[in-house]
Amino acid sequence: MTRTAVVICPGRGTYNKPELGYLHRHHAGRMEMFRSFDAIRADANQKSVTELDSASRFTVSTYSRGDVASPLIYAASLADAQALAKDIDVVAVTGNSMGWYIALAAAGALSPQDGFRVVNTMGTLMQEQLIGGQLVYPFVGDDWKNDPARKAELLADVARINAAQGCDLALSIDLGGMLVLAGNEAGLKAFEASQPTVQERFPMRLANHAAFHTSLQAPVAAEGRARLPVSLFTQPDRPMIDGRGKIWWPGACDPQALWDYTLGHQVTKAYDFTHAIQTAAREFAPDLFIVTGPGATLGGAVAQSLALGNWRGMGDKAQFQALQAEDPFLVSMGRDDQRALVIP
Known part of the structure; x- marks a missing residue:
């Protein structure tokens, strides 16, 4: 029997010490894709994602940097989205903050490599300018x-x-x-x-x-638009829910408008993740909300967003926990106990 799911991609702050080795541990069969990301990094004289992921030691000073964290999170999250069991029908994709870029690739609006170019470019620009x-x-x-x-x-x-x-x-x-x-x-x-x-x-x-998602990032947005052409963007294969709760439907997307939102509003205006999750619940009523790795911290925000929206009648933590215990509907792939629920 098919299970419908909304896939939710995480943003910055989700690749931490426990996640070191995530690509090699969970996705040894996707090394060819990761090597294509490494080639993009090599062109920019940056250390490869496979080398960063296989390091023997994790340091916050290195791994919290935008030009390191962003590409690692992208690679891990996209690989997780590609690894779902065959009986899962992904009805929509969304993400938190930087997770919007990953959602674009997971939904097919960007190729895996072009999505990586967007994430790596924006993560590097954020780190270089580090405004606020x-x-x-x-x-x-x-x-x-x-x-x-x-x-x-x-x-x-x-x-x-x-x-x-x-x-x-x-x-x-x-x-x-x-x-x-x-x-x-x-x-x-x-x-x-x-x-x-x-x-x-x-x-x-x-x-x-x-200072992500504020007007202070206008210089970063402008530089991103200068470096990332609209030709990278195409029609998605699946509906996408952005940081305003707007749904971008397959076959009805204007790539110019998608580029403009992604490298404009999304960078310089507040990101309403709560509304995105509530839109996903209301419009798609999935069996599962699947949060891709790395990390599992975004699960709490998803659960809170659903409780704040009174989804399935739950309005607080205890009611969420009761529903989740009865029939798990929120799955964080960064947690080994939950990951097994959605991979072959």
Whole structure:
């Protein structure tokens, strides 16, 4: 019997120490594709993804860099999307932040190699310019119950700080029960000073992350458009849900518009991952939500997004856990216990 699935591709921050060796461990049969990525890296005088993945030691200073993390995450995530069992019918593809680039390749709007060119180019540009930074802060408690008043309060504080002299701060990603905020150092520090520490770790700065999805990235977007031609983009084979919750349908995509969104709005405006997941649930009603590797941290944001949307009547963490225990519908391929549910 066929199982329908929405595939969700992760963004930055998902290739960490436990993921070292992911390509070789899970995808030894896809080395030919990885070597084609290595050739693209070689042309840019960059270390190959297979060499980075097979290193004996993981260091945050190296592996959190945009020009290292992005290509590794792309290779791992795309290979996972290609490895799904035959009985899984992928009805739509989406992703978080950089995961949108991977979604384009997973859905066929970019070839594997052209998708790699997009990811490697943008990851390198982000690292070279490293404009601003990011932090994460939750607006829900441990129970995940929606708290729109708290969210509004936090966003009002962001707007207040952004209006202050010398401060840049904006919503970067709407990520389930979390707000990812981005700005310059003054803006980030002002937010950290204005909000209490919660759950013993937030507000949390993200290492080597620029002010993604804000107007501060306009120079990166412009350089990306200059280096990546519209001719790379084509009609997808599967529907894609972008960072606004818009669906791009096969046979009805304007490649120019897709290029323009990907290297324009997607880079410089807030990314609404929550809305993308809720659109996926509402419009495609899949049996499974499959989060490709590497890592498994995005699973929580997917679950929170579904709870915030009251999907299948669940409105908090306990209700999600009960439904998930009864019949697992959220599968993170970065977790060995769940990976086995969706690969041959």
